[in-house]
Amino acid sequence: MGGMGLTLPSPAKGSEVLFVAAVPLRASRGPPQLLMSTAYSLNLSWDLQHFMVLSTSPALTLPSQVMVFDFQPQDPENIYSAISALSGSKLPGVVQIRKMKNLPKTRCWRVGSCNYVDVVDAVIKFNSCWDTDLVVGQNDCRHYTNGLVEYLTGEKYVLDRLRRNQKTIN
Incomplete structure (x- = not known):
């Protein structure tokens, strides 16, 4: 894991199934938000999407069974966040763990199973070492998603x- 110095939990195959999902980037209300939503809807660019890791447990049948793990600006709808992101400047980021009722119906791909019994504990340990200075193209949601999936599955x-798979489908 890229020099993060993590002490890994004891591996024990868990039952958590992992997914990666892409959603529209959040932006300031009005034209910027409309532009991001349109670019996402038209599938104009892989890079104009927010990526996150999701986990589900096949044993769960209650609502709020999907856990979401992601990294984004502290205030993604602030115009100054957008300006900082576009200029390549650092901006304050935040790692999040939250619940979602269902998996997204589109742009959601199964990527494997968690190598640990408790995925949330493993993610908390990963997040505690994550650099929260967000720099688009250097330390953003794509890097977080790749790093977390590698930590949880080894991929x-x-x-x-x-x-690559998206390009072969289109």
Whole structure:
């Protein structure tokens, strides 16, 4: 794991199934938000999407069974965040763990199973070492997604594989 110095939990195959999902980038209300949503809807660019890792447990049947793990700007709808992102400047980021009722119906790919019994504990350990200075193209949601999937499953560069598969489908 790229020099993060993590002490890995004891490997024990868990039942958590992992997915990567892409959603539209968030932006300031009005024209910027409309532009991002349109670019996403028209599938104009792989890079104009926000990537996140999701986990589900086949044993769960209750609502809110999908856990979401992602990295984004602290205030993604602030115009100054957009300006900082476009200029390549550092901006404050935040790692998040939250729940979602269902997996997204589109742009959601199964990427494997978690190598650890408790995926949330493993993600908390990973997040504690994550640099939260967000720099687009150097340390953003794509890097977080690739790093977290590698940490949880052992697969490197999952987004590269998914992107290649998208090109062969289109």
